[in-house]
Amino acid sequence: MHLQRRQRFLEAMAPDAVAILFGAKLATRSADTHYPFRQDSDFFYLTGFTQPNAIAVLRTDGGPAFTLFVEPRVEAEEIWTGNRPGVDGAKCDFGADEAHPMGEFSDALPKLIAATKTLYYVPGRNKAVDAHLVQINEQQRLRSRAGGRPTEAQMDPRAILHEMRLFKDAEEVDTMRRAASITFEAHRQTARLAKGGAYEYELSAQLDYEFRRRGAAGPAYESIVGGGANATILHYINNDQALCDGDLLLIDAGCELAGYASDVTRTYPIGGSFQGAKRDLYEIVLRAQQAAIQAAKPGGGLEQIHSAALEQLVSGLVGLNILKGSIPELIEKEAYKPYYMHKTSHWLGLDVHDVGAYTINGEARKLEEGMVFTVEPGLYIPAMAEEVPPHFRGIGVRIEDDLLVTPDGIENLTGAIPTQTDEVEAWVRDS
Template sequence: MPFDRDTAARRRRAVMDAIGPDAAAVFPAAPVALRSNDVEYRYRQDNDFYYLTGFLEPEAVCVLLPGQPQSEEFVLFVQPRDPDRETWTGLRAGVEGATERYGADIAYTVDKLDEKILAYVGERERLYCQMGRHSAFTQRLLSWLQQWQTQRPRSGRGPTTVIDPSEILHEMRLFKDPAELAAMRRAIAIAAEAHTAAMRAVRPGVHEYEIEALLDYTFRHQGGWGPAYPSIVASGSNATILHYVTNDRMMQAGDLLLIDAGAEFDGYCADITRTYPVETDFTDRQREIYELVLRAQLRAIEAIRPGIRFEEVHHAALGVLVDGLVGLGLLCGSPTEIIEKELYKPLYMHRTSHWLGLDVHDVGKYKINGESRVLEPGMVLTVEPGIYVGHQARDADPRWAGIGVRIEDDVLVTESGHEVLSAAIPKTIEDVTAARA
């Protein structure tokens, strides 16, 4: 999907309108991360920087200057063009590309940052920056602040207040614009292809890593950037480990397989979980747990609409799970007391939902003034209840031991209710069985 300059410009304008004409905002690109010795990890841009610029190179800095004369409100510092380095690591945009392709009002090579930032930001009263986000850049920020503080008694120049822009920017990122939703729909469609391919490939004797490899292949083959997070391919009792990523066990007859995997497309994440038997059929106990989790998930999804609180989605799922676990004999006592005392936690220890976007656990507050926030159109959240009869469930009937089930979908809050963005991926027992035939 091509970079949309107009969308990025609208986002920057919203930030500048929020911080006001007496302020400046500074956002650095993510640093390059070393994997080992002189080998680098594949570069991943800082999500806030990417959201505002669409720029994918390291060693870059975005400076926003509301109301700056000569229409220099968006200043981008970038690596210079360098034929020798570009031979090794690829072409760079350079200052020309920063203005022509990415819409910077003016661009400089990054070696001019210290000189220019002191002049640009020295005229402002407030500086918005994310202290501590990237350690080397934080040291640079502290150096600038020290220089402004030293010069202020004589010149009267330099910001007197430093403010974290995350609250402004992350509230914006919580509400997905059309470009973001298009990228998320594509990420989810790619993930759907991968999950469906995995369903057809699973059988006894296959290793978890073989399915992980199939997922990774499909993500890239379909045009994605790769996995949005390390894929969880958990068979047997491994499915009771929430973030199991070792993925090295050979699947056996009688196992359930839990796959929690999502593609990344244009920086945006899918996050989807499906659970099904390694063989064709569920055992009776596996089926009972699976159908209970599915009922809980459907109840939670049904609750999603503008005006309800985020926490209500969790409670909708939790009520169904606790009632069902009592009915199966895995919990004993009053459902109300079990929920109040959190006695369900050995079997269900996580929340039902989180925000989804550029980060798989995306930014945005869950509470406003101490209360669970109200859902609004444009928010995207996961719905992922589960039951895990693992080592932590020491008091559970051993006949249920080793069963782990989670079902997860990605849901958009709409004006009239909700849309399950990942609805194409089979999840009823009948649909999963048909997809694997």
């Protein structure tokens, strides 16, 4: 799988080119402790290598097509941090044609790029290598009478990689389906805890537990567990307040499985029944989400999905007298922005806000087989929104699913997680 991806990447590279890609490093959490390691998504996509501090070199200049520089095996260090593939593992287990210890990269670099016309490289990741590349090129320029040849062009490898990553292959789709089903179970087991007096962190911990015990690495992003007005804070992650019966609870949480994210939001009625203004707003967002999913089709675009959601959100807000005026005009003037300030969709994959261009030559791109994206309309009425009738203030609702474009339509990967009010209520009441 990684071999095929490297072959496609090599085919997309210019001739006589060298690509240098950095893996992620350990990030300091405090003093001498680190955050859990998470490989750079591009690096993982091409290599499958999950250890910190590695460099991949891919070449179309006749040199070895795939070289890895990795942390070598050192018994005294591995006692503390665990076994490493090392140089031999890089070849045997990860398919490198050549592998070397990281410590040799700097000395190897001048020779690696001596004959290349095009260098694929992302500057800014490693200052020492950035500076070294400038120095090597200047030296090559000074040596031009003796045959020195500076690199002619520097390209961004992400232009190729991110276009590849946008289209999920069968194995990636399978992983994302499994991530969706773990997220289903985690939401189900957590919805039952949405009772007055429970603390948001208890539900957040339940999500973590359900993700981990089912084999996921954990949440794909900081879980948002926001009761009451906390649901109106888009990236609320404090998750430390008590829940109140009758309020809504917004849970935006999805697991990361084998590198791939799921991204699901549901809004649950704390105590088990949608009431009054909360039900009114929930039903508007539900209609918007259904209309948006209906609008999703191969050959269509994310803009149409967003428009379908907006149409329902705005007409719902007019119906509740929160907005006043003609619907097309309110949409045109973006009068909904105080209550719906984000877009309806983003790509999903190895990154939760996944890579891939949203426009091509200024035009919105068309949906094609293998793309995965979210549909997540919401309404957020700030607690301080004095222009809105008081009973609507401090209510936040979002409903989010993950959609896959198939050869003949759209598959809702997370559609089994209920959104209809009676089914959502049943999940909360289930004890």
